[in-house]
Amino acid sequence: MKKTASAKKPAVQHAALFEEAKKVLVGGVNSPVRSFRSVGGDPVFVKRARGSRIFAEDGRELIDYCMSWGALLLGHAHPEVLTALKKAIGNGTSYGMPTQLETTLARMLAEAIPSMEQVRLTSSGTEAVMGAIRVARAFTKKNKILKFEGCYHGHADHLLVKAGSGASTLGIPDSEGVPLDFSRNTLVAPYNDLERTGALLKEYSGDVAAIIVEPVAGNMGLVVPDTGFLQGLRKLCDEHGALLIFDEVITGFRLTYGGAQNYFDIVPDLTCLGKIIGGGMPLGAFGGGREIMKVLAPLGPAYQAGTLSGNPVAVTAGITTLQCLARTKPYGRLASATQALCEGIQKAAQQEGVGVRINSLQSMFTVFFTEHRVTNYPTASGQDLPAFRKFFHALLLNGVYFAPSAFETNFVSAAHTQKDLQETLRAVRTAFRTTHER
């Protein structure tokens, strides 16, 4: 376990910090996936972070592959983003009035993702999805939404049905506190299953407003779409008069400069963004064709709003991040680094006699402790969870922080160096050994 050079004071124990937190914060955290519930032990309390590294309160230095759940493609505390933020804060932190910055960011999004002719900025991905679904219902005048098992679209009531991410991690994919009336308009199909999707559309013919999908599923671990799946969804939507919504909160600007829709060459009707477009600040967006988006207030009757929507500080972080991505074009390099890392992990697993399946795409990857292909939620949840727990903790002990759940994705950032990857592979080799231990 690595200590930071600056850790002079006696180390604070995370267990003690967690106990203190639990006295005033529900479960000690502000978002359930952070709580280490499924992996056990105490969460890492962060003091500061830079580049690929987290500096924890207990003096540890960790190579981070969670990267604020994918929000930080440029890495922590990117100098350009920090400089822009300092300047933005000096001009005031919130106005509740329009700024040119919002137009600039919306234009950048529309240029990168041409299906987003008209954009609405929000403060989170959850809000973006809520807005997109309201627009879809208002535009089609239909009620039902079809989602996929293990996909997570934020914590809106009607979407906490067979949901991935923290909901699956904690074993509550169908949240309590959601009246049946709120979720009865949510239909669920298995991911990558066009037959079942088509059958549901037929069964509820005439009342499905939209299919919402993570074009690359990142909330049941990483699950890539089978060839033809996304094209098939497009076709089904067209046949049944439903809109196709891509939830690109994770994939937006992650796979390429644009969305997964650019990467796979599929045009959805509505797109939801978050994470990377906020450059580490709270920001989301949704958008689509002019004809569809004009149902949204103030132009139309579908209401959606937010005091902090298009917040100038968050928007500044977003603009600067996108400018940096457009200029530095890190995508090819990120994909090669991630591929090399995943090959190294696979080789280490073979050498240690551990059966794993690694799903990866561009800079996203998940190590599943299973011998089988992982293509949907049942196959993702069939993995050996105790083995994952041991692996996760052994990595942590050896200076590497993976997402603390078997149902999440890891992210390589532009700040990860060759040295980081080599150190990670050394930790991975050690960690695989521990998965055999009782």
Ligand code: HOZ
């Ligand atoms: N979508 C993130 C997990 N995959 C959200 C993180 C959180 O729930 O805190």
